[in-house]
Amino acid sequence: MNEFEIIKQYFTTDSGRKDVIMGPGDDCALLQMQPNTLLAVSTDTLVAGVHFFADMDPVALGHRALAVNLSDLAAMGADPCWVSLALTLPEVNEAWLRGFCEGFFELAEYYNVALVGGDMTRGPLSITVTVHGSLPRDRGLRRNGAKAGDGIYVTGTLGDAALGLQQQLGKVTVDEQHCEFVRTKFEHPHPRILAGQALRNIASSALDLSDGLLGDLGHITAASSLRAQLELEHLPLSQAMIDTVGLEQGWQLALTGGDDYELCFTVPEMHRGQLETALAHCGVKFTRIGRMVAGEPGVELLAEGKPYKLTARSWDHFRSGE
Numbered sequence: 304m305n306e307f308e309i310i311k312q313y314f315t316t317d318s319g320r321k322d323v324i325m326g327p328g329d330d331c332a333l334l335q336m337q338p339n340t341l342l343a344v345s346t347d348t349l350v351a352g353v354h355f356f357a358d359m360d361p362v363a364l365g366h367r368a369l370a371v372n373l374s375d376l377a378a379m380g381a382d383p384c385w386v387s388l389a390l391t392l393p394e395v396n397e398a399w400l401r402g403f404c405e406g407f408f409e410l411a412e413y414y415n416v417a418l419v420g421g422d423m424t425r426g427p428l429s430i431t432v433t434v435h436g437s438l439p440r441d442r443g444l445r446r447n448g449a450k451a452g453d454g455i456y457v458t459g460t461l462g463d464a465a466l467g468l469q470q471q472l473g474k475v476t477v478d479e480q481h482c483e484f485v486r487t488k489f490e491h492p493h494p495r496i497l498a499g500q501a502l503r504n505i506a507s508s509a510l511d512l513s514d515g516l517l518g519d520l521g522h523i524t525a526a527s528s529l530r531a532q533l534e535l536e537h538l539p540l541s542q543a544m545i546d547t548v549g550l551e552q553g554w555q556l557a558l559t560g561g562d563d564y565e566l567c568f569t570v571p572e573m574h575r576g577q578l579e580t581a582l583a584h585c586g587v588k589f590t591r592i593g594r595m596v597a598g599e600p601g602v603e604l605l606a607e608g609k610p611y612k613l614t615a616r617s618w619d620h621f622r623s624g625e
């Protein structure tokens with residue numbers, strides 16, 4: 304199969320979106336913007352051996368490549384619309400392509416995102432996805448809007464993807480009843496699209512957690528010129544996490560483990576009631592984990608109200624194999 308046959312067979316589908324004037328096949332895609340909207344654009348590249356194991360199940364990989372990008376749209380509160388896909392493949396392997404497309408298009412269809420173009424090259428396996436979303440003008444959830452006194456919140460539970468990775472690397476043994484859960488959390492992240500949209504009029508700032516809460520929340524503190532105080536006993540940990548590594552190691556993974564793709568956001572106290580209603584409405588669990596205070600940008604950790612230090616020992620336990 305040559306490049307054009309592959310594109311025609313695997314990547315030319317009709318999404319049914321009326322705002323796609325021209326999809327794959329011409330020099331550019333042509334897309335119709337609605338009046339009074341902003342275009343939200345984000346790109347992520349996944350490289351074999353760096354961001355995923357080269358022999359990873361292609362269905363999971365197709366899902367993941369789109370999911371991590373949609374997560375960025377979720378973090379802005381944007382409505383997903385279009386996506387382009389640049390694939391670098393070492394060889395044409397149709398079984399792999401079928402699997403990849405299955406995972407990719409299942410998620411694309413779920414969120415009504417149209418694949419509108421891309422690129423195909425030969426080389427070491429690498430996947431670059433660019434997503435486009437739309438936002439009502441002046442409504443994006445940025446990192447710089449937090450105010451002193453705002454509560455800090457996260458969706459879901461934290462650290463499970465990192466736990467799943469540790470399991471795959473053979474560094475922890477997860478009890479059989481939790482194996483499927485942690486593997487899914489690592490391989491099959493769910494972008495928090497609905498939660499992001501629901502937070503559009505409520506949150507003062509937001510981002511998605513891709514590198515670990517500590518670092519990612521640090522971006523909000525830097526952009527908002529404030530300090531974050533986290534109460535560790537409020538960090539949402541899964542039962543799998545607690546059963547596998549216990550509370551303190553669980554905190555470490557929740558703080559420093561990557562790939563959760565949950566949302567972290569700040570909400571003014573006066574919007575607390577609205578927040579409950581909005582997220583209950585889309586069925587997303589969320590937890591208040593701390594608050595924003597005046598001070599040097601950075602994240603302060605408290606356990607039972609006292610300063611808590613991440614010990615090098617527990618930190619190293621999970622980082623030594625990287």
Ligand code: ADP
Pocket residue numbers: 310314315326327328329330331332388389390418419420421422423
């Ligand atoms: P060009 O010659 O301008 O580089 P290409 O030959 O790369 O164009 O691509 C031809 C058409 O196929 C373009 O419309 C492009 O967007 C589309 N396309 C290429 N690769 C993909 C892909 N992986 N998925 C969807 N569309 C693709």
Ligand code: MG
Pocket residue numbers: 421422423
């Ligand atoms: Mg090209």
